[in-house]
Amino acid sequence: MLEELALERIMKKTMYEKIWESHFVHQEPGQAPLLYVDRHLMHEVTSPQAFEGLRMANRPVRNPHSILATMDHCVPTKDRDLPIADPIAKKQIETMAENCEENGLNLYDMESPDNGVIHVVVPEHGFVHPGMVVVCGDSHTATHGAFGALAFGIGTSEVEHVMATQTLPQQKSKTMLVQVDGKLSKHCTAKDIALAIIGVTGTAGGTGYVIEYAGEAIEALTMEGRMTVCNMAIEAGARAGMVAPDQKTFDFLEGKEFAPKGEQWEQALTYWKSLVTDEGAEYDKVITLNASDISPQVTWGTSPEQVIGVNGAVPTPESFDDKGKRLACESALKYMGLAAETKMTDINIDYVFIGSCTNGRIEDFRDAAEMAKGTTVAEGVTAIAVPGSFHVKVQAEKEGIDKIFKEAGWEWREPGCSMCLAMNGDELKDGQRCASTSNRNFEGRQGKGGRTHLVSPAMAAAAAAAGHFVDISKLG
Numbered sequence: 301m302l303e304e305l306a307l308e309r310i311m312k313k314t315m316y317e318k319i320w321e322s323h324f325v326h327q328e329p330g331q332a333p334l335l336y337v338d339r340h341l342m343h344e345v346t347s348p349q350a351f352e353g354l355r356m357a358n359r360p361v362r363n364p365h366s367i368l369a370t371m372d373h374c375v376p377t378k379d380r381d382l383p384i385a386d387p388i389a390k391k392q393i394e395t396m397a398e399n400c401e402e403n404g405l406n407l408y409d410m411e412s413p414d415n416g417v418i419h420v421v422v423p424e425h426g427f428v429h430p431g432m433v434v435v436c437g438d439s440h441t442a443t444h445g446a447f448g449a450l451a452f453g454i455g456t457s458e459v460e461h462v463m464a465t466q467t468l469p470q471q472k473s474k475t476m477l478v479q480v481d482g483k484l485s486k487h488c489t490a491k492d493i494a495l496a497i498i499g500v501t502g503t504a505g506g507t508g509y510v511i512e513y514a515g516e517a518i519e520a521l522t523m524e525g526r527m528t529v530c531n532m533a534i535e536a537g538a539r540a541g542m543v544a545p546d547q548k549t550f551d552f553l554e555g556k557e558f559a560p561k562g563e564q565w566e567q568a569l570t571y572w573k574s575l576v577t578d579e580g581a582e583y584d585k586v587i588t589l590n591a592s593d594i595s596p597q598v599t600w601g602t603s604p605e606q607v608i609g610v611n612g613a614v615p616t617p618e619s620f621d622d623k624g625k626r627l628a629c630e631s632a633l634k635y636m637g638l639a640a641e642t643k644m645t646d647i648n649i650d651y652v653f654i655g656s657c658t659n660g661r662i663e664d665f666r667d668a669a670e671m672a673k674g675t676t677v678a679e680g681v682t683a684i685a686v687p688g689s690f691h692v693k694v695q696a697e698k699e700g701i702d703k704i705f706k707e708a709g710w711e712w713r714e715p716g717c718s719m720c721l722a723m724n725g726d727e728l729k730d731g732q733r734c735a736s737t738s739n740r741n742f743e744g745r746q747g748k749g750g751r752t753h754l755v756s757p758a759m760a761a762a763a764a765a766a767g768h769f770v771d772i773s774k775l776g
């Protein structure tokens with residue numbers, strides 16, 4: 301009987317384990333297992349050396365159809381018709397175009413109507429499906445886990461390995477279930493879930509794990525919302541984040557360019573439905589949160605885990621028992637120019653950025669526009685809205701969202717990573733403070749000396765109008 305129970309437990313698998321096993325190719329004794337890779341995403345920053353390596357070794361790209369490439373990190377978000385002023389950015393863009401041309405790869409270049417941030421454009425075309433293994437030389441590849449895929453970032457030498465062999469040496473991760481029960485309160489969003497989770501796990505809590513997000517609040521999210529949550533799995537230190545595919549996933553994919561069609565669609569559906577974690581399967585770690593406890597979140601420090609509800613105050617270093625966290629708090633307060641115990645709603649801002657692969661999708665702009673409607677950007681504040689892709693931009697314009705922003709005094713830009721990491725010239729000046737919908741608030745991330753507070757799009761729009769953070773949960 302006990303044996304039977306044990307056997308039953310062994311046979312019950314998590315979604316991660318099912319995907320892993322179906323992609324396992326081979327393992328040499330003493331070496332990491334080799335995984336088959338279905339999809340390889342690319343941008344201009346991490347691919348040039350990989351292409352160079354292939355060229356030197358005289359090897360072709362094994363499966364050009366597995367690759368989708370874009371230009372996003374270095375692209376200007378205004379005056380796109382003028383030549384790129386920054387010589388490094390210009391070179392990266394040109395090199396990307398040459399490499400894709402030479403290898404026959406599908407590239408959404410700067411002129412393409414499909415251009416945008418890699419993790420925004422890939423889902424728009426239905427390029428990632430449930431059950432796939434997806435890689436990209438970019439840490440936020442975890443975004444695509446929202447489709448029930450195993451998606452993670454890799455280094456440039458690994459990019460070369462995947463291009464040459466369509467496989468990747470990869471150690472198996474442990475599994476973590478992050479269960480978010482209950483319902484979100486009004487004006488709370490997927491971004492607040494993502495930040496609140498990191499507030500609990502810390503940026504190292506996910507190290508060695510692949511997270512599966514589940515529970516009523518995750519199921520209730522749209523695909524866009526699930527992408528936001530999975531996008532930030534990496535900020536919790538996890539290898540990847542994923543959500544079980546369901547009817548929302550299938551509806552999102554159906555009819556998209558790279559989605560299976562006809563009979564293949566039916567077969568795919570049967571397979572996708574089988575990927576869901578078996579009832580009773582065990583995870584190595586389980587974390588439970590209640591969505592109704594999550595208030596609109598704001599980071600106060602220089603790490604995404606240094607986060608608090610907007611109704612709270614900047615913590616004192618002494619409030620941390622852990623010495624490392626205490627010191628981190630001290631140093632963050634110094635860099636951020638904040639005094640402990642300052643109410644979050646008393647913090648004034650200079651800049652607002654809405655965009656990035658975390659919150660640059662249509663729903664994010666709808667949320668922000670609802671908040672921005674009829675307001676005016678506060679004096680002394682610069683606010684920029686940067687759609688994640690041209691498709692997002694066009695859709696937003698169709699809905700009149702650009703007008704709402706422009707009338708409120710916002711700049712309405714062209715798509716790209718922009719001020720998420722300030723590689724394209726969009727950056728904060730020393731000491732400027734920004735309410736940003738991106739995913740990283742590291743020192744200098746948005747420009748040397750720049751101070752980043754991570755928030756949701758609605759929080760960003762409310763801050764732009766007030767000139768400081770606002771407890772939007774108190775709004776009607």
Ligand SMILES: CC(C)[C@H](C(=O)O)[C@@H](O)C(=O)O
Pocket residue numbers: 345346373437438439440453721
């Ligand atoms: C440039 C790229 C390698 C980097 C990443 O891996 O995430 C960037 O996208 C980021 O968000 O910091």
Ligand code: SF4
Pocket residue numbers: 372373417418419438440656657658716717720721738739
């Ligand atoms: S938007 Fe930001 S986080 Fe996303 S890929 Fe670009 S730089 Fe990285």
